[in-house]
Amino acid sequence: xxxxxxxxxxxxxxxxxxxxxxxxxxxxxxxxxxxxxxxxxxxxxxxxxxxxxxxxxxxxxxxxxxxxxxxxxxxxxxxxxxxxxxxxxxxxxxxxxxxxxxxxxxxxxxxxxxxxxxxxxxxxxxxxxxxxxxxxxxxxxxxxxxxxxxxxxxxxxxxxxxxxxxxxxxxxxxxxxxxxxxxxxxxxxxxxxxxxxxxxxxxxxxxxxxxxxxxxxxxxxxxxxxxxxxxxxxxxxxxxxxxxxxxxxxxxxxxxxxxxxxxxxxxxxxxxxxxxxxxxxxxxxxxxxxxxxxxxxxxxxxxxxxxxxxxxxxxxxxxxxxxxxxxxxxxxxxxxx
Numbered sequence: 028x029x030x031x032x033x034x035x036x037x038x039x040x041x042x043x044x045x046x047x048x049x050x051x052x053x054x055x056x057x058x059x060x061x062x063x064x065x066x067x068x069x070x071x072x073x074x075x076x077x078x079x080x081x082x083x084x085x086x087x088x089x090x091x092x093x094x095x096x097x098x099x100x101x102x103x104x105x106x107x108x109x110x111x112x113x114x115x116x117x118x119x120x121x122x123x124x125x126x127x128x129x130x131x132x133x134x135x136x137x138x139x140x141x142x143x144x145x146x147x148x149x150x151x152x153x154x155x156x157x158x159x160x161x162x163x164x165x166x167x168x169x170x171x172x173x174x175x176x177x178x179x180x181x182x183x184x185x186x187x188x189x190x191x192x193x194x195x196x197x198x199x200x201x202x203x204x205x206x207x208x209x210x211x212x213x214x215x216x217x218x219x220x221x222x223x224x225x226x227x228x229x230x231x232x233x234x235x236x237x238x239x240x241x242x243x244x245x246x247x248x249x250x251x252x253x254x255x256x257x258x259x260x261x262x263x264x265x266x267x268x269x270x271x272x273x274x275x276x277x278x279x280x281x282x283x284x285x286x287x288x289x290x291x292x293x294x295x296x297x298x299x300x301x302x303x304x305x306x307x308x309x310x311x312x313x314x315x316x317x318x319x320x321x322x323x324x325x326x327x328x329x330x331x332x333x334x335x336x337x338x339x340x341x342x343x344x345x346x347x348x349x350x351x352x353x354x355x356x357x358x359x360x361x362x363x364x
Contacts, residue, residue, distance in 0.1 A: 030305050032062040034123045035081070037095040038069030038102075038130040038137065041282050042153045042167025044290035045095040045129055050086040051298025052127050052151075057083055059306050064121055069130070070137050071102035073114040078121060090295075091285045093170075099130075105137055115144050125310055127301045129153050131165070132330070135313060139326050147310025149301045150326065153294070155281060158202035161329035162315035166297065169289045171198070171281045172208050178277055179213045183247060190244040192235065192272040194261045198281050199251035203336050205281075206251035211344050216246040218344055219260070221253035222336040231260065232267040234348060248272070296321050 035052045037045045049065070056063040065085075067077045079085075079097075089096055104110035118126070125147040128138045131154035138148040152159040155171035175197050186193045199205045203220025210218030217234045219225050235246050248264075250257050261272040286294070297314045300321050304312055313329040315322050324332075 030061055030124045032064065032122050033125045033127060033302070033305060034064045034066045034073070034078070034118070034121070035097070035127040036066035036069050036072065036129065037097045037099045037153070038128060038134040039099060040131065040154060041093075041095050041099050042155050042165070043093045043170035043282070043284060043286035044166035044294040045099075045153050046086075046089040046092045047286060047291045047294035048129050048151050048153060048166060048298040048301075049081075049095070049097060050089050051295040052302055053081045053086045054083055055299045055302040059302070061302070061305070064123060065097050066126070068098045068100040069102060069134070070105035070110075070114065071100045072098075073117050073126075074102065074104050074110050076117050076120070078117075090291055093282075093284045093286065095129075101133075102137075105140075111140055111144060114141060115146060118146050125149065125305045127151060127298070129166075131156070132159055135159070135326065135330055139311075139330060142311040142326060147305070148326070149304045149310055149323075150313040150329075151294075151297045151301050152313065152315065155205060156199055156202050157204040158334060159313075159315075160332035160334040161313055161324050163318070164293060164316045166290055166294045167282075167286070168205065170284065170286045172205060172212070173287055174281050174284055175205065175209045175277055176212050178275075178280065179209065179247065179249070182273075182275060183213065183245070186245045186247065186273070192246040192248065192264060192270045194248045194250060194257045194264070194272045194274045196250045196252055196257035196274075196276040196278075198277070200253040202334075203251045203254065206249050206254070207336065207340050207344065210249040211340060211347070213247060213249070214347065215249045215344070216348065217248045218341070219248070219250045219254040220336060220341070221251055223254075223338070223341060225254055227260070227263050227267065231264060235264070235268060235270070238348070246270075246272075
């Protein structure tokens with residue numbers, strides 16, 4: 028059975044590359060003669076009937092734009108049966124035969140509920156936390172990491188000049204993927220993540236001591252927001268060893284900016300395959316990456332999957348710091364990161 032009209036929305040926290048995914052959905056749909064309707068402000072927009080017609084021109088020059096041209100919002104109304112019934116009525120009124128939902132785990136749980144009411148949904152994972160269990164990669168992660176790395180590199184310059192300690196809080200309420208990835212990339216003295224129980228004396232104080240005894244005079248501590256408060260970590264460092272750290276909370280700057288090449292390319296592929304799921308008569312699934320390939324998984328199966336932080340990366344980060352300390356103690360008089 029041919030499909031004539033689909034909707035596309037972005038929901039939850041914005042992520043660089045969302046616009047690239049929307050663009051891919053629209054242009055792929057048009058290439059198969061399918062009309063595409065943009066739902067603004069996520070699931071709440073579907074309840075309120077907040078929509079816009081999308082064509083090739085309307086998504087032109089959006090590949091490099093950060094944020095989302097469809098806006099995004101969290102919806103308490105969609106959590107209720109009444110709200111979801113209103114969303115279904117909007118789909119019927121607009122003649123939508125399917126929805127492409129771009130977002131994270133919360134977005135997909137909403138998609139599952141809508142699919143149970145008879146509206147086919149295909150999910151595209153986009154979140155800077157990279158914490159969707161069914162996929163190796165989520166749109167926006169690499170761009171957010173690069174933004175954080177650029178900021179921390181600049182902080183390191185001034186910390187090194189003034190021989191100071193810096194505590195930097197990055198996003199990651201429930202997952203430490205971003206913090207650990209960034210910590211390795213910037214040569215952090217210590218990285219604190221929610222998946223690893225934090226012991227300030229062991230994980231921070233002793234590492235700063237070892238680094239100082241090795242001759243280093245500046246220290247970089249990266250903290251995922253879910254692992255602790257950066258100001259509190261800074262206070263404990265001052266109490267423990269008398270160093271007064273400079274605290275920086277990067278916050279939502281990590282969400283902004285143009286998506287990098289990886290996020291543009293993956294978002295485009297995922298958006299294409301999301302539409303193809305409808306073209307080929309499927310739905311109620313999530314598009315994911317596995318070892319570089321794009322795969323499609325049933326939505327209920329996908330939501331049951333868990334993703335665990337690769338703790339070998341934590342061991343790698345520890346090894347880099349141990350190696351740096353040994354080099355300082357035994358090697359020539361130069362600093363290592």
